Amino acid sequence: xxxxxxxxxxxxxxxxxxxxxxxxxxxxxxxxxxxxxxxxxxxxxxxxxxxxxxxxxxxxxxxxxxxxxxxxxxxxxxxxxxxxxxxxxxxxxxxxxxxxxxxxxxxxxxxxxxxxxxxxxxxxxxxxxxxxxxxxxxxxxxxxxxxxxxxxxxxxxxxxxxxxxxxxxxxxxxxxxxxxxxxxxxxxxxxxxxxxxxxxxxxxxxxxxxxxxxxxxxxxxxxxxxxxxxxxxxxxxxxxxxxxxxxxxxxxxxxxxxxxxxxxxxxxxxxxxxxxxxxxxxxxxxxxxxxxxxxxxxxxxxxxxxxxxxxxxxxxxxxxxxxxxxxxxxxxxxxxxxxxxxxxxxxxxxxxxxxxxxxxxxxxxxxxxxxxxxxxxxxxxxxxxxxxxxxxxxxxxxxxxxxxxxxxxxxxxxxxxxxxxxxxxxxxxxxxxxxxxxxxxxxxxxxxxxxxxxxxxxxxxxxxxxxxxxxxxxxxxxxxxxxxxxx
Amino acid sequence: xxxxxxxxxxxxxxxxxxxxxxxxxxxxxxxxxxxxxxxxxxxxxxxxxxxxxxxxxxxxxxxxxxxxxxxxxxxxxxxxxxxxxxxxxxxxxxxxxxxxxxxxxxxxxxxxxxxxxxxxxxxxxxxxxxxxxxxxxxxxxxxxxxxxxxxxxxxxxxxxxxxxxxxxxxxxxxxxxxxxxxxxxxxxxxxxxxxxxxxxxxxxxxxxxxxxxxxxxxxxxxxxxxxxxxxxxxxxxxxxxxxxxxxxxxxxxxxxxxxxxxxxxxxxxxxxxxxxxxxxxxxxxxxxxxxxxxxxxxxxxxxxxxxxxxxxxxxxxxxxxxxxxxxxxxxxxxxxxxxxxxxxxxxxxxxxxxxxxxxxxxxxxxxxxxxxxxxxxxxxxxxxxxxxxxxxxxxxxxxxxxxxxxxxxxxxxxxxxxxxxxxxxxxxxxxxxxxxxxxxxxxxxxxxxxxxxxxxxxxxxxxxxxxxxxxxxxxxxxxxxxxxxxx
Ligand SMILES: Cc1ncc(COP(=O)(O)O)c(C=O)c1O
Ligand SMILES: Cc1ncc(COP(=O)(O)O)c(C=O)c1O
Numbered sequence: 002x003x004x005x006x007x008x009x010x011x012x013x014x015x016x017x018x019x020x021x022x023x024x025x026x027x028x029x030x031x032x033x034x035x036x037x038x039x040x041x042x043x044x045x046x047x048x049x050x051x052x053x054x055x056x057x058x059x060x061x062x063x064x065x066x067x068x069x070x071x072x073x074x075x076x077x078x079x080x081x082x083x084x085x086x087x088x089x090x091x092x093x094x095x096x097x098x099x100x101x102x103x104x105x106x107x108x109x110x111x112x113x114x115x116x117x118x119x120x121x122x123x124x125x126x127x128x129x130x131x132x133x134x135x136x137x138x139x140x141x142x143x144x145x146x147x148x149x150x151x152x153x154x155x156x157x158x159x160x161x162x163x164x165x166x167x168x169x170x171x172x173x174x175x176x177x178x179x180x181x182x183x184x185x186x187x188x189x190x191x192x193x194x195x196x197x198x199x200x201x202x203x204x205x206x207x208x209x210x211x212x213x214x215x216x217x218x219x220x221x222x223x224x225x226x227x228x229x230x231x232x233x234x235x236x237x238x239x240x241x242x243x244x245x246x247x248x249x250x251x252x253x254x255x256x257x258x259x260x261x262x263x264x265x266x267x268x269x270x271x272x273x274x275x276x277x278x279x280x281x282x283x284x285x286x287x288x289x290x291x292x293x294x295x296x297x298x299x300x301x302x303x304x305x306x307x308x309x310x311x312x313x314x315x316x317x318x319x320x321x322x323x324x325x326x327x328x329x330x331x332x333x334x335x336x337x338x339x340x341x342x343x344x345x346x347x348x349x350x351x352x353x354x355x356x357x358x359x360x361x362x363x364x365x366x367x368x369x370x371x372x373x374x375x376x377x378x379x380x381x382x383x384x385x386x387x388x389x390x391x392x393x394x395x396x397x398x399x400x401x402x403x404x405x406x407x408x409x410x411x412x413x414x415x416x417x418x419x420x421x422x423x424x425x426x427x428x429x430x431x432x433x434x435x436x437x438x439x440x441x442x443x444x445x446x447x448x449x450x451x452x453x454x455x456x457x458x459x460x461x462x463x464x465x466x467x468x469x470x471x472x473x474x475x476x477x478x479x480x481x482x483x484x485x486x487x488x
Numbered sequence: 489x490x491x492x493x494x495x496x497x498x499x500x501x502x503x504x505x506x507x508x509x510x511x512x513x514x515x516x517x518x519x520x521x522x523x524x525x526x527x528x529x530x531x532x533x534x535x536x537x538x539x540x541x542x543x544x545x546x547x548x549x550x551x552x553x554x555x556x557x558x559x560x561x562x563x564x565x566x567x568x569x570x571x572x573x574x575x576x577x578x579x580x581x582x583x584x585x586x587x588x589x590x591x592x593x594x595x596x597x598x599x600x601x602x603x604x605x606x607x608x609x610x611x612x613x614x615x616x617x618x619x620x621x622x623x624x625x626x627x628x629x630x631x632x633x634x635x636x637x638x639x640x641x642x643x644x645x646x647x648x649x650x651x652x653x654x655x656x657x658x659x660x661x662x663x664x665x666x667x668x669x670x671x672x673x674x675x676x677x678x679x680x681x682x683x684x685x686x687x688x689x690x691x692x693x694x695x696x697x698x699x700x701x702x703x704x705x706x707x708x709x710x711x712x713x714x715x716x717x718x719x720x721x722x723x724x725x726x727x728x729x730x731x732x733x734x735x736x737x738x739x740x741x742x743x744x745x746x747x748x749x750x751x752x753x754x755x756x757x758x759x760x761x762x763x764x765x766x767x768x769x770x771x772x773x774x775x776x777x778x779x780x781x782x783x784x785x786x787x788x789x790x791x792x793x794x795x796x797x798x799x800x801x802x803x804x805x806x807x808x809x810x811x812x813x814x815x816x817x818x819x820x821x822x823x824x825x826x827x828x829x830x831x832x833x834x835x836x837x838x839x840x841x842x843x844x845x846x847x848x849x850x851x852x853x854x855x856x857x858x859x860x861x862x863x864x865x866x867x868x869x870x871x872x873x874x875x876x877x878x879x880x881x882x883x884x885x886x887x888x889x890x891x892x893x894x895x896x897x898x899x900x901x902x903x904x905x906x907x908x909x910x911x912x913x914x915x916x917x918x919x920x921x922x923x924x925x926x927x928x929x930x931x932x933x934x935x936x937x938x939x940x941x942x943x944x945x946x947x948x949x950x951x952x953x954x955x956x957x958x959x960x961x962x963x964x965x966x967x968x969x970x971x972x973x974x975x
Contacts, residue, residue: 005731012637012810075568100537213498304590307820327503337793
């Protein structure tokens with residue numbers, strides 16, 4: 002009998018080629034163990050609320066009121082909602098016709114796109130056009146749509162950093178393009194190595210691949226690096242000369258902990274569009290750039306709401322129309338997520354009734370993340386055969402694990418990649434659910450794992466102690482005078 | 489200079505091929521007119537809240553409380569929220585770890601998938617497995633994912649009804665498949681004509697196309713038909729013999745107004761999975777079926793929330809795993825939308841505190857939709873050269889407009905399709921924003937327009953009068969003794 006259309010052998014080959022490690026073997030095993038009653042510490046996804054981070058109160062009040070607009074007429078509403086939340090809910094409801102229950106324009110509500118443009122203007126000092134800002138169900142959906150727009154066939158190449166957040170590799174497989182890897186330099190705090198990029202591009206071209214786009218994640222996931230202005234300028238020049246569109250994943254632009262390095266302007270992430278405009282023509286007028294942002298990260302961490310946007314720079318109107326048309330197929334992004342985005346880009350100001358509470362809550366989250374970044378980096382660096390760059394930004398730690406040859410052989414015997422083997426043992430021993438470095442890409446023969454820095458601050462010391470105990474026992478067990486994996 | 493990667497000529501050709509009429513030329517012109525201050529009646533999208541339908545109170549209360557869980561500890565909460573809403577909010581929050589701010593499993597929250605399975609079990613009398621139910625950001629996203637899974641290349645054909653909701657044609661273009669049209673029979677109340685299907689399949693095969701899937705929309709959009717049990721049985725047999733996966737778009741399963749036809753069991757939409765199981769083996773065990781549902785329609789109309797699901801029947805576990813993997817790329821559907829879905833499939837029961845209000849609200853909406861379906865059909869049928877089937881289900885009316893040859897020539901001169909010409913004139917004259925039949929597909933030389941039945945009941949008579957006035961003047965102006973478009 003011939004296979005049926007949805008039997009495995011009949012599926013779209015691109016679907017089968019997709020690899021997605023963040024919810025891969027380790028995650029599935031962790032879910033099983035959890036079902037069996039084991040306490041699991043999920044550090045596989047940057048999902049702060051799942052690990053106990055509380056939502057900011059004010060935005061939740063506003064969205065709750067938008068969901069229940071009949072409360073605005075309730076004489077008792079003032080007993081449980083502050084006046085500025087009520088005013089802001091009215092503000093957003095006035096931007097919709099039909100409230101949260103109506104599809105919006107497929108690009109998002111015009112009023113909120115205007116708030117995003119104003120935010121970008123204030124942030125960068127250059128005006129931004131709401132017509133070039135599209136709201137999305139989280140940044141992921143925007144990235145996927147843009148890659149689907151760019152990729153024509155398997156000869157179209159997209160430069161992706163290694164290690165990278167696997168959204169990129171997965172979406173490139175799904176849409177049938179070619180991933181062209183470029184390495185970040187672990188020894189240079191995960192900075193960009195332009196020689197490596199030039200080599201990658203040359204190698205891809207010699208295989209007949211047209212390199213069309215470059216992805217940059219800043220601050221980095223999984224690497225946690227914050228790129229310097231000089232690095233970004235060089236990147237933009239490179240894109241200009243090589244005729245590449247730059248996809249700038251800046252979802253962690255609020256997550257920065259690099260006060261360690263005072264000569265680099267403290268607590269500030271460089272914004273790629275701003276540097277582009279600073280550079281002036283021809284580069285500022287020529288390089289095509291798409292930047293992505295989200296409510297899932299920062300001190301918001303509102304991952305479940307799925308609010309995001311992308312901003313397009315130097316794209317011709319006909320292309321913007323095509324992107325609009327494709328967005329229309331699924332009608333509109335979810336409207337509550339759009340309101341969260343509005344609240345994020347247009348936050349409370351000093352003097353507002355709820356400002357103090359809002360500022361206190363957000364500062365506490367950011368300060369605690371900073372502390373956790375330190376505890377984690379220091380913890381990893383205190384372990385045998387583990388070396389780890391400091392998390393300058395984002396929410397991750399990406400330590401290198403130098404595996405004894407004996408462990409690598411044991412992994413091979415078990416039919417596992419060495420880092421998967423290590424992470425599985427870690428999971429079974431401690432309940433800490435990480436993602437093996439191979440899920441993000443790493444140099445041949447070098448091994449890492451990725452954790453988020455998100456477990457609650459008070460649990461952090463115990464988690465790191467439990468990690469250390471496991472690691473040091475593992476290193477003891479597999480100790481091998483012949484040597485270790487490469488660095 | 490060579491074009492840049494995001495210049496129009498460089499884009500993915502499949503993106504450019506996408507046509508999407510629901511937000512096409514007519515919609516754009518209507519938006520322009522609105523900006524210029526003209527009052528526009530948007531009947532182009534099934535977006536009930538945008539036209540004044542009020543949300544059901546109880547689900548909004550529950551989701552508002554889930555957004556603001558700190559209210560659950562507020563001593564005053566009982567002053568503005570009923571006890572059953574409070575209890576239900578706690579119920580849903582207990583299903584999440586991290587509330588609405590955390591990514592859920594990529595398939596959706598297990599607790600809500602269980603509620604969906606229970607609903608299906610009650611509805612159809614056959615048990616349903618939560619592991620085969622995936623929650624989505626509205627039905628559209630699910631349909632797109634499944635089409636992307638099925639389509640391998642341009643030789644893969646998908647049978648799509650004509651006229652159809654253009655989500656299908658657009659997504660098939662986007663993923664590079666071939667649309668194989670089959671006609672619904674206007675004279676037989678838009679029923680399925682199996683001879684036409686067999687001819688379409690034969691014609692496609694003779695061009696080297698592998699027909700792999702069939703789409704059915706029941707109740708229909710834009711046609712408003714409700715298929716009979718006999719029609720659906722024949723459909724399932726056909727899929728069995730031709731080895732087709734059936735994609736059943738059942739988003740309008742609660743929207744039924746066919747009490748007109750008492751011999752067909754009144755006010756009931758036939759559910760395709762139920763009929764599949766009723767048929768017994770081999771068909772019930774062999775035909776691969778995916779059914780789609782949403783919170784956007786019914787008496788909910790919660791379009792902006794983007795909550796939906798699909799249920800898979802007779803798919804092998806390896807395929808389900810692949811679909812799960814691809815869903816993981818974008819992490820999770822929005823969580824508030826999942827809760828709306830839970831509330832829809834697990835509604836209040838008689839005896840619950842808020843039941844009476846809930847039942848009154850939903851009954852009023854459905855009754856009013858029924859009345860509007862009548863006013864609209866009767867209104868169209870009272871117009872010169874307009875004939876219209878009754879809206880048995882869904883939210884649309886799809887009258888045929890018999891255009892005088894003179895009007896067709898005038899359209900040609902203006903460079904417009906004849907139905908687009910008519911709809912543009914209608915828009916300019918009355919502010920009524922419809923979609924030309926060509927956006928959905930229609931037989932060569934036959935012309936329609938589609939409106940929703942959603943304008944407020946009290947405005948309906950005036951809208952239909954305004955339509956009649958325009959139409960009759962149009963027919964007068966273009967009157968042509970030579971004759972009319974085909975029927
Ligand atoms: C680098 C990066 N980009 C994008 C995303 C996706 O964010 P969103 O929730 O907005 O889809 C993530 C999530 O972890 C991320 O780490
Ligand atoms: C037939 C049909 N399917 C699917 C949809 C999409 O619904 P959702 O809002 O769940 O994406 C619509 C919306 O109008 C529709 O008419």
